[in-house]
Amino acid sequence: MIKIENLNKAYxxxxxxxxxxxxxxxxxxxAILGPNxxxxxxxxxxxxxxxxPQKGNIIFNGQSVIGEWEYRNKISYLPQIASFPENLKVxxxxxxxxxxxxxxxxDEHLIQYFKLDEELNKPLRNLSxxxxxxxxxxxxxxxxxxxxxxxxxxxxxxxxxxxxxxxxLKEEKAKGKLIIFTTHIMSxxxxxxxxxxxxxxxxxxxxxxxxxLISQNGSSKLESAITNLIEKxxx
Ligand code: ADP
Numbered sequence: 668m669i670k671i672e673n674l675n676k677a678y679x680x681x682x683x684x685x686x687x688x689x690x691x692x693x694x695x696x697x698a699i700l701g702p703n704x705x706x707x708x709x710x711x712x713x714x715x716x717x718x719x720p721q722k723g724n725i726i727f728n729g730q731s732v733i734g735e736w737e738y739r740n741k742i743s744y745l746p747q748i749a750s751f752p753e754n755l756k757v758x759x760x761x762x763x764x765x766x767x768x769x770x771x772x773x774d775e776h777l778i779q780y781f782k783l784d785e786e787l788n789k790p791l792r793n794l795s796x797x798x799x800x801x802x803x804x805x806x807x808x809x810x811x812x813x814x815x816x817x818x819x820x821x822x823x824x825x826x827x828x829x830x831x832x833x834x835x836l837k838e839e840k841a842k843g844k845l846i847i848f849t850t851h852i853m854s855x856x857x858x859x860x861x862x863x864x865x866x867x868x869x870x871x872x873x874x875x876x877x878x879x880l881i882s883q884n885g886s887s888k889l890e891s892a893i894t895n896l897i898e899k900x901x902x
Contacts (some may be wrong), residue, residue, distance in 0.1 A: 674723035701866035745807035747818035753792035796823040817848040
């Protein structure tokens with residue numbers, strides 16, 4: 668569904684993505700993992716066309732997307748730091764996104780699901796971090812996009828909201844979607860990811876299932892298997 672070929676991105680002398688090649692298939696939940704600064708957000712933003720690579724290609728459903736924009740209507744994106752227009756009310760923000768996307772939207776069920784009914788008339792600047800993240804969730808899941816990209820989706824969420832988020836992901840995957848997310852929470856990866864892509868200093872060090880990563884890196888726990896993987900790479 669998404670193919671990435673020889674992708675290179677540098678910010679001045681800082682080579683952030685080094686010749687990345689990937690194939691991301693639908694009907695999967697894919698976790699992009701790696702330490703801070705390893706290039707996860709840059710990779711995601713390249714797929715979204717928010718970062719322009721110096722070299723390489725990104726192919727979405729068979730067509731190159733470099734310089735294109737229509738394909739973005741097929742992607743829902745939850746950014747790591749949502750900079751909302753602070754004076755808007757939650758209901759106004761949802762209406763604004765609906766207006767921009769002009770697609771069928773299923774927001775009412777999600778608003779109730781994340782218990783946001785009481786927040787709809789509040790301006791965004793008055794919301795707590797966790798509530799903002801729930802609004803972010805509604806915006807990401809209300810459009811019926813074949814691809815959903817989530818950058819650290821669980822930050823600030825309470826346990827009930829995390830559990831609801833996990834159920835939602837499984838439902839969306841069952842519809843045949845491709846879901847890509849980043850996180851530092853290994854239990855979440857272990858529970859829901861079909862595939863892991865592990866980035867380190869702009870290179871892919873591992874691509875495969877949780878079980879493969881564990882069996883190749885000599886530990887029964889994902890966290891220690893990843894630590895072993897990083898140590899091997901520095902050896
Ligand atoms: P991660 O998401 O894995 O934490 P990022 O993709 O955000 O990593 O960042 C990778 C590297 O790129 C870091 O060294 C970061 O400082 C640098 N970087 C990211 N965005 C920019 C930017 N807009 N301008 C300059 N450097 C950037």
